[in-house]
Amino acid sequence: MLKKILLSKRDYSGVLSSLLAIFIGLLVGFLAMVIVKPSAAIAGLKTLITGGFFNGLMTFGSVFFYATPIILCGMGDAFAFKASIFNIGGPGQMHMGALAAVWVTINIGLGPVISPFFGLLAGAIVGALWALIPALLNAYRRVNIIITTIMMNYIGMFLAVDLLKKSNIFDNTKNQSLAVPRPLRTPRAGLDMLFKGSAIDCGIIVAVIIAIILWFVLEKTTFGYEIKAVGKNRDAADYAGINAKRTIVLSVLISGALIGLGGGFMYLGWAGKYLIGSNTQLSEGFTGIAVTMLANNNPIACLFSGFFLAYLTQSGSYMQAVGFSPEIVKVISSVVVYCSALSMLVHEYLRKKKLDYIGREQKGDLR
């Protein structure tokens, strides 16, 4: 087995370091539970692992619903990360996108399917627009995009809440957005027959299609090549005739659009999520970073890592019953991000092992 991994042409260090990151993440999560409340730690870990099936297929179906926005967000982040642009403006882009999506869907009045379609489109456009300023500042003035996107997150949060409160989709008594009328919600494409009573909708199918498109763009087109070239070395790419500024702006805009779309799916769906009229950031925007880190910035792998983190989040919502805060999932996912720093180590370790192995084989020690 070891020999197979070592000698194969494919590079397994990405997968191995992701598995290691998950393991360390769960370990730290467990340790945190032991420290906070030793008596319930085992029950907590059990809930964390089995919570996705709490109510059988119904809960499991809803995991797909919760996975959709964070997968889209993760793929959006991945797309910008490929160009070495660290877009962590997820919360702001998602918030503004979600607001636009809900507002358009309720107000456009084009009936089922078409209304949410335009709503989602509006979400994507607004999400992209919210990424525009950081993108331009980074491309033309090389301003660190972490600072600009974090500022846009705060501005977006304040603005989205303010706009929500002034709009006609605000429910004053509940301090949240109005419920999207049932016919105007995202179509379910018959998936709710499979998972009865769950919140599943067509979002997961859209996410799969987008993942394939993104993979195609990144691996098989000139634009994808340009993005990766800029990501490896911006100045060298510029020197080689790639318009690095244009590539950076486009990649961040696409990233913002995907994140905004994710926001749309989160609030146009069937899980009863509402935009809240108080100043809190949408933490799903940050979960997207963990999704893409775990997936090594690969859009297809984002599907699996997003699903995994959505499963944990769903389990996390039952953690209250055993006496833990759902924040434990955020602890785990941030440890996962931290551990993606280990990928370099794993890579180096495997390379060294491989060289050792080949060296010994040539000397004939293995006979």
Next chain:
Amino acid sequence: MNAWIHLIGGGILLVFMPLLIGGIADLFAERSGVLCMCVEGIMISGAFFGVLMIRLFSETMAVWPLLFLSIVVSMIAGLVTGLLHGFAAIHLKAEQNISSTAINTFVPALTMLISKSVFGTDNFTYSASKFLISKVPILGDIPIIGPIFFQGTYATTYIGITFVLILWFILYKTKFGLQLRSTGENPQASDSVGISVYAMRYAAMMIAGAMGGLAGFTYILNTTYVFMGSVYGYGFLALSIVSLGQWKPSGIMLGALLFGAISVISSTYSVLPILQNLPIPPVFYSILPYAITLIVVALTPDKHNAPAVCGEPYDKSKR
């Protein structure tokens, strides 16, 4: 008149101090060559563990020992968080933006987890009023300076200023400071004359962590009475002040002053007669500090004063 001077000048000071300390923290990290985007996370950890002490021991301990304990604990918490980033950035040669982001999301989640299990809620209140020095004898009576610096302040202000002066001296007037700055400009050259780049960077991250923790504690103590697992982006404001101030303490001081003034406008617009009657929606004032930061970082001139290798892990085999 004195009341106005106190409101505005004192208000500026309340935000000025944490930004200055946070800026100095980041300055140390960046001067040694470590990109420290996690000042926010460090500040949150310092703020949390500091006010946790106040909340837990406010009945059993006397006022000044309690403040001392809180400050020490907040600095230790910040130091540990700083080392966490240092370990990834220095030893693991990680992408420093990523490990910073991990810390910025890890710390708030951890604080909420702890606060939920200890107090049952995500946030908790604490009373800081007993730490307030209503008036320093003699000095408080000086016109203008008195109401700003010596009336209604916290002891953390003076402790912070002392630290900033000491650290400025260390960074620019001692051998250690020179060596530390050299590792941020040309680590290979430093190594060749026998300076341990790793040791210097770890030292810088420890100082940055401890100062960041103090900054977070100062910020929370000065501006609010409830901890909600956040310092509201002020760690990032401190970062942008460092590049605005061209990696110099004097520049950082001016930047902190600017942002202090802006946040006073954003928090007191409703009682300022000039601003009260303007037809500007309140949301504008909430956004103001963040929007100005955006504009400032956009207009900051080129980074030729930045440490040369900031953000690059040190690799001995490279030249």
